[in-house]
Amino acid sequence: MTLLIFEQFLNGLQIGLLLFLLAAGLTLVFGIMDMVNLAHGSLYMMGAYFAAVFVQWTDSFILGAILALPAGMLLGVATEYVALRNLYARDHLDQVLATFGLILFFNEFARLIFGAGGMAIELPELLAGQIEILPGLPYPTYRFAIIAMGLLCAGFLYLLVQKTRLGMLIRAGASNREMVGALGVDIKLLFTLVFGLGSALAALAGLMSGPISTVQIGMGDNVLILCFVVIVIGGLGSIRGAFVAAVLVGVLETMGRAFLPNILGSFLNPSEAGTLAQALSSMLVYILMSGVLVLRPAGLFPAPGR
C-alpha cells in the first residue's frame, strides 16, 4: 500500500512538473507584462506537433526534441512580435479575447497542416523500459525522465531568476515596469526574451507529454485552464508559487484519480464509482482554487510589488 501511494505520488509529481513547465512561462509573462495569454496552451500543442514531426523526420527522439525546442521558441517570438506586442497596454478583456482568437487560429492551423487524426511520438529504446527505483517498485524510465527534466528546469529557472543579471531585470520588471524602462533597459527586448523563454518551456512540456498522451488538436485547451488554476493558487507572477501549486495540483489530481474509485467503490457499484471519481478528482483542483482564493485572494506566494 505504501509503495502504491509512493508510486502515485511520483505520477502526481510528474504531472505537476509538466504543469510547472507551462505555468512558469505563463506566470512570467503575466508577472512582467501584465498580460493574460490564453495562446500559451497553443504553444504547448504546437511544441508537441513540432516534436512529433521532427522525430519522424530524423528518426531520433533526442534530435527531434532538440529541433522542436527552438521551433517552439521561434513560433512564440513570432506570435509575440506580430500580435501580442500590441496588446500589453490593453485591458485584460482585450487580451483574453485576442488570444482566444489565436487559439482558434492555432487549433485550425494544426488541423490543416498535421491532419485531424492526431500523432504519436515514439520513445527511444533508452527511455522505453522500466527501472527499479525502490526494491519491488519498477517505474517507467520515461516518466522518471520527465521528473528529472522538470526538476532540472525548475533549478535552472531558479538560478536564472535569482542569480543572473537577466533574472534581476525580470524581477525588477515584475515589480515596476515603468521604472525599469526609465532606467534605460530595453523593456521591449526583455519582454520578447521572456516570451521566448516561456514558449520554449511550453514547447518542452508539449514534447515531453507527447509520448504519454497522443498529440492532438485542442490538447492545450484543457491543460491551459489547469495552468491558470496553478498560477492563481501560487500567486500571479511568482515562479516559486507556480512550482508549489503545480506539484500540489498534480499530486492532488492523481491521488484523487487513483484512490477515490476505491473509496467510493465501497458504497457504489464499480463503474459508477469510476466515472464519479474521475469527475470528483477533476473538480478537487477547482475546489482547492476556490478555497485558496477565498482565504488568500492573492494566492499562496504573492509576488512582491503587486
Added chain:
Amino acid sequence: MLKSASLRFSVSTGVALLLLLALALVPVAAEVFDDPFLLTLFTRIVILALAAVSLNLILGYGGMVSFGHAAFIGVGGYAIGILAKHEIYAAWIQWPVALLMSALFALLIGLLSLRTRGIFFIMITLALSQLVYYLANGAYAYGGDDGLTILKRSDFGGLISLSDRPSFYYLCWALLALSLYLTHRLVNSRFGMVLRGAKSNDRRMAAIGFPVLRYRLTAFVIAGTVCGLAGVLLANHTDFVSPAMIHWTRSGDLIVMVVLGGMGSLFGPLFGAVGYLALEEILSSYTEYWKLLFGPLLVLVILFARGGIDGALGRGHGGILLGIIGGFFLLHGVHLYYDDAWAVPAALLMGAVGLVGLMQWLRLRKARKAGETP
C-alpha cells in the same frame, strides 16, 4: 463618465429594430424558400443572442468579465434534461425549477467570485464553470460525457406547442425582444446607474454610500437567470444536453459575441450573436477551416475596431459596414448558386469592397484625428 443609454433614435437603434423585424420574418422566409435549415439556424442564433444579452448586462454595463457564463446555459439545460429524464415534462414545473436553479447557482458563484476583481475574477468564474463542466461529465446517471437526449420537449399543456418549430421560434424571438426591453429599462433605472457607476469607479460608488457588492451580486443573479432561460430554450431546441455546451470555449464564444457586437450597448449582443453565427455559417460553407480566418479576424477587431459593430454604426461607419456585409452576402449568394469557379472572382470582388471600406475608414479616421487636435 456615463454615456446616456437612452433609446434615442440613432443609426444603431434603427438597424437593430430592422434586424429584429427581419428575424421575425425568418419562419416566413423558411416557408417560402422551403429551407427548414434556415429556421434551425436562426432559432439557435436567437437563443444565443438571448444569452449574450444577459452576459452584456454584467460584462458591458457592470464591467464584470465573467468567463464562465456558459455554465448557466448548462444549468438551465441540464435542469430540463434531468426533469425530462424523470418524465416530468410540464413546463409549469420544468421552467421555474430551471430558472430557480440558475438563480441559486448564480448567487453562489457571485458570492464566491465577486470578492475578487480583475484577472482573479476572470479566473475564478472560469474555474467555477469548469467545476460544472466536470460535474456534468461525471453525472453518469444523466449520460456523463455522452450527453443526455431529451425525449419530449417542455409541455405547456396546449397553450403553445414547442414541437411546432415556427411557434417555438416565435417564443424565443419574443423572449429575446423582452430581454432587450427589460435590459433597456434596467440599465436606465437607478439600479442600472449604480451598476454603471461602479464599473467606472467602484470605490467612489462605495464612498458615496452604495453597497456595490450587493448591486453587483443582484446584476449577476439576474444575468445568470436570463442565461439559464437561454439554456432552457437551447435544451428544447436541440433535444439534447451535453457537457460540451459548458466547456470554457463556449463561454469564450459568448464573450466574443458581446465584444464583437459592442459591449455596454443595448443592441451590441444582438449584432454580435447574429454576426458571429452568420459569419461562422458562411465561412464554414467556404472552407472547413473557417476558424483559420476567424481567429485572426477576431484579433484584428480587438486591435483596431474597439466598440464592435454597434460602435461602427454609431460613429457613422454604418455605410461601410453595410456595404461590406451587403457585398459579402451578394457574393456568397453568387457562390451558392453557381459553381466553385465563381469563388475566385467573388473573393476578388469582396476584397475590393473590403479595400474601399478600409480606405474610407482610414480617411474618416484621419479626418477625425485632424479635427481632434486643433
